[in-house]
Structure formats: C-alpha cells, structure tokens
Amino acid sequence: MRTFKTLAFGAALAAVASASDVETLTKDSFPEFVTDNDLVLAEFYAPWCGHCKALAPEYEEAATTLKEKNIKLAKIDCTEEADLCQSYGVEGYPTLKVFRGPENITPYSGQRKAPAIVSYMTKQSLPAVSILSKDTLEDFKTQDKVVLVAYFEPTDKESNKTFSEVAEKLRDSYLFGASSDAALAKSEEVTFPSVVLYKSFDEGKSVFTKTSTQKLLSNSPRPPPSP
Numbered sequence: 563m564r565t566f567k568t569l570a571f572g573a574a575l576a577a578v579a580s581a582s583d584v585e586t587l588t589k590d591s592f593p594e595f596v597t598d599n600d601l602v603l604a605e606f607y608a609p610w611c612g613h614c615k616a617l618a619p620e621y622e623e624a625a626t627t628l629k630e631k632n633i634k635l636a637k638i639d640c641t642e643e644a645d646l647c648q649s650y651g652v653e654g655y656p657t658l659k660v661f662r663g664p665e666n667i668t669p670y671s672g673q674r675k676a677p678a679i680v681s682y683m684t685k686q687s688l689p690a691v692s693i694l695s696k697d698t699l700e701d702f703k704t705q706d707k708v709v710l711v712a713y714f715e716p717t718d719k720e721s722n723k724t725f726s727e728v729a730e731k732l733r734d735s736y737l738f739g740a741s742s743d744a745a746l747a748k749s750e751e752v753t754f755p756s757v758v759l760y761k762s763f764d765e766g767k768s769v770f771t772k773t774s775t776q777k778l779l780s781n782s783p784r785p786p787p788s789p
C-alpha cells in the first residue's frame with residue numbers, strides 16, 4: 563500500500579514536471595506549427611549548451627505567461643533535428659527566431675529573461691503601426707527613446723502603405739504611430755504628409771515634411787546595434 567502510494571505520487575510528480583507550455587517540435591511537426599500559429603518564438607538549442615540550460619526556466623515562464631495571449635513558444639533540439647536547424651541557418655546555441663508564418667522570419671533581439679521575452683513578443687503581436695488620436699499621442703511619445711509618427715490625409719493610401727512597410731521592417735527597433743487627424747497634425751504644427759521623430763534626448767523632435775519624408779522613408783534609419 564505504502565509502496566503503491568509512493569509510486570502513484572512519483573508518477574503524479576513526473577507528470578507535473580513534464581507538463582510544459584513550450585512545444586517541442588521536430589522536422590515533421592515544425593511546418594504545420596508555424597503555419598497554424600500566427601506568432602511563434604522558436605528556440606534552436608542543444609541539450610549540452612550552458613546558455614540553453616540557463617534560458618530554459620526563463621523560456622518556460624515566458625511560455626506560460628504568453629499562452630493566454632496566444633503567442634506560442636517552441637523549441638527544437640538540434641542534436642536530434644540537425645537538418646531542420648541547418649535549413650534555418652542555425653550556427654550557435656541557443657538561436658531564437660520569431661516566425662510570422664513559415665516565410666516571415668526575424669531574429670529575436672531581446673534579452674533572454676522571462677519578462678524581456680514577454681515584453682518583446684507582446685510588442686511583436688501588436689500592429690506595426692499604432693493608430694493614434696489626441697488622447698493617445700502624448701503617452702505614445704514617451705513609450706520609447708525614439709518614436710516615429712506619420713501624419714497624412716485619410717485618402718493618402720500611398721503614404722500609408724510606404725510608412726507601414728517601413729514600420730514592418732523596423733518594428734524591432736522603433737515604435738511607429740500614425741494619424742490622419744487634421745486637428746492633431748495642426749496641434750503638432752505639422753502639415754500632411756509629415757513624419758515626426760520624437761526623441762527623449764537632443765532637441766526632442768525632428769519634423770520631416772513632404773520631400774524629406776520621402777527621403778527619410780527611402781533611406782530608412784538603421785536599427786541601432788544590438789547591445
């Protein structure tokens with residue numbers, strides 16, 4: 563009886579210990595998983611790697627928090643899945659990549675701690691451009707060291723499209739907002755179309771109008787070097 567209880571307890575513990583919110587993927591399950599889930603963070607790792615071991619509990623914690631936002635965390639053991647890892651150009655461990663579907667892949671450039679992973683992936687799940695109003699603009703300006711806000715006519719599809727494309731590419735480095743509210747543009751002392759770069763340093767604000775906006779957007783700012 564005692565032995566049975568101990569065994570049952572042991573089995574229950576083992577079940578709890580193995581219950582994970584991180585999905586283990588193989589070459590067979592990987593394609594479907596990144597197709598079915600809009601946003602996936604994938605860790606390519608090796609069991610012997612020290613940095614991977616250090617990341618493991620942080621990664622677990624982040625996966626549990628992000629589950630409710632429907633953001634999935636997955637891991638791939640590269641000693642088992644060498645071909646899969648090679649096909650994604652994995653050269654060191656751990657390598658973390660953000661998948662928005664099987665084709666749209668960007669490197670994860672945040673820190674390897676649970677809160678940083680949660681905040682990075684939450685940002686990734688938001689639209690690349692936030693639509694701003696007079697109620698949200700001031701707060702938005704202070705959300706990061708540099709934020710870019712475009713002001714354009716509601717009918718100006720071209721500015722909208724160009725700005726969205728730039729934002730999509732540089733979303734890991736900057737926050738992007740947009741408004742087609744004429745009164746708001748006026749209170750910011752800009753004319754349509756303009757892009758304003760708000761900074762929490764230097765002079766605080768740079769305005770790019772019509773021609774300089776085209777220039778700014780075609781010579782998009784480079785992302786800052788990773789820390």
Ligand SMILES: *[C@@H]1O[C@H](CO)[C@@H](O)[C@H](O)[C@H]1NC(C)=O
Pocket residue numbers: 693715716722740741742
């Ligand atoms: C840009 O276009 C999208 C899609 O049509 C629209 O939802 C969004 O409100 C537009 N942006 C602005 C600032 O008007």
